[in-house]
Amino acid sequence: MVPKPLWLLAELTYRCPLQCPYCSNPLDFAGRRFRNELSTEEWQRVFKEAKALGVLQLGLSGGEPTLRKDLEVLVRTARDLGMYQTLVTSAYRLTRDRLAALKDAGLDHVQISIQAADAELSDLIAGTDSFADKLAAYRYTKELGFPLTVNVVLHRRNLHQVGDMIRLAATLGAERIELANTQFYGWAMHNRSALMPTREQIAAGWEVVQRERARLGKSLEIVWVLPDYYEEFPKPCMGGWGRAYMTVTPAGEVWPCHAAGRITTLQFANIRDRSLEWIWNESDAFTRFRGDAWMPEPCRSCARKTVDFGGCRCQAFLVAGDAALTDPVCSLSPQRGRIDEAVAEVEQEPWTYRSASASRTSSPILRG
Amino acid sequence: MTAPLAGTVPRVAPKARLEWDEVRQRHVLLYPEGLVALNPTAAEVLKLCDGQRAVTQIVETLKQRYRAEQIEAEVATFLSNLAAKGLVTYVR
Numbered sequence: 001m002v003p004k005p006l007w008l009l010a011e012l013t014y015r016c017p018l019q020c021p022y023c024s025n026p027l028d029f030a031g032r033r034f035r036n037e038l039s040t041e042e043w044q045r046v047f048k049e050a051k052a053l054g055v056l057q058l059g060l061s062g063g064e065p066t067l068r069k070d071l072e073v074l075v076r077t078a079r080d081l082g083m084y085q086t087l088v089t090s091a092y093r094l095t096r097d098r099l100a101a102l103k104d105a106g107l108d109h110v111q112i113s114i115q116a117a118d119a120e121l122s123d124l125i126a127g128t129d130s131f132a133d134k135l136a137a138y139r140y141t142k143e144l145g146f147p148l149t150v151n152v153v154l155h156r157r158n159l160h161q162v163g164d165m166i167r168l169a170a171t172l173g174a175e176r177i178e179l180a181n182t183q184f185y186g187w188a189m190h191n192r193s194a195l196m197p198t199r200e201q202i203a204a205g206w207e208v209v210q211r212e213r214a215r216l217g218k219s220l221e222i223v224w225v226l227p228d229y230y231e232e233f234p235k236p237c238m239g240g241w242g243r244a245y246m247t248v249t250p251a252g253e254v255w256p257c258h259a260a261g262r263i264t265t266l267q268f269a270n271i272r273d274r275s276l277e278w279i280w281n282e283s284d285a286f287t288r289f290r291g292d293a294w295m296p297e298p299c300r301s302c303a304r305k306t307v308d309f310g311g312c313r314c315q316a317f318l319v320a321g322d323a324a325l326t327d328p329v330c331s332l333s334p335q336r337g338r339i340d341e342a343v344a345e346v347e348q349e350p351w352t353y354r355s356a357s358a359s360r361t362s363s364p365i366l367r368g
Numbered sequence: 369m370t371a372p373l374a375g376t377v378p379r380v381a382p383k384a385r386l387e388w389d390e391v392r393q394r395h396v397l398l399y400p401e402g403l404v405a406l407n408p409t410a411a412e413v414l415k416l417c418d419g420q421r422a423v424t425q426i427v428e429t430l431k432q433r434y435r436a437e438q439i440e441a442e443v444a445t446f447l448s449n450l451a452a453k454g455l456v457t458y459v460r
Contacts, residue, residue, distance in 0.1 A: 004391055004392070006403070052391070053391070054389070054391035054392065056387065056389060056396060056398060056403060057398065057401070057402075057403065082387045082388070084385060084387070084398035084399070084403075086400060086401070108383075108385065108398075108400075109383065109400040145382060147382070147383035147399075147400050149400060149401075175383065175400065175454070176400065176401075218452075218454065
């Protein structure tokens, strides 16, 4: 029987005032594939069909989702459907009035990113002065009674600040801080050698997390997303392909995760052509790696296949060159050497900021 | 983990929301980045956690609806599990 989805990530737009070099958006976000954004009515249809399929958790993301002027309308629709909604925002130019309107429309939870623990480094990494706006938005969020998650993507240039980030989140009154070590997709893959942390940095960061967890107890939930290149076994990516999760991109393509669109050997359906139910149950992108019949060795005979589902298909595609192989992060993968090489290659070159102009010159698809 | 005192008044935490999941035919408690699937009795308990009723009153109400032996202990365990996750808070 086909499992039912629980999670929908709605990437409402790929427009974004920030230029973070580790962005998980596609390298070709500025291209034709994503430009013709879904209308309000089309998103409302997506939400209704998602709820009917079983989705209970809705992420409103991007790009910068608050650039959509109809965000309040979309939030109200999803609330009427009974979905729990999280806004994932950079908080750039986000006003108290806007947040209050979103609260009124039924938004449940706000996640605001910071790029580092201080303005100078945070703004440098974001490529856009935004830290002051973020601090203001944290305050508004708490004043309005939202549960708040502080998000940070960790990499070589900010891992030394893990303790300061946690203390900042605690001071702001956040319920959660997500310390997500960079996963190498999208722009992060493009900038991999400029972002790759050292093993010592990871160990030091993890030590701080354990110490702060003991100190802060239940008052702040500290989520540490493992840097999978340093792991022995792959992550159980998305809890299994096509099992619980889907992403709808700004122009209506539906992906099994927010990075899957890069896999050129899959065919992605669009909600403008098909129902979400058909896409989830029948489309090539969702059925290809669902279950375990597709698995090659060493996964096929491995006891861990029900634990990690063979790891990440996008990583297999990006690093090993074939989405149907074992995640190369796995120590049992014949391709593990490629991960070890990437870890060894720590480069001091500057990174490429995520921008529309860089999208046109960096993306193999747009460059032609 | 400490069980709630009989006189304490629980409520569903502001960050959490009780919803009916039509597709799976069950109630769920939704919260940031997660959910708890509820059996019918657990859903009944949470519907009574309104910040007005004390635990004793909740237990009494349930006793009138169900003929279970250990309602007190079960309600206490259930509520303290959710309180440990910050999904139930005590008004007093």
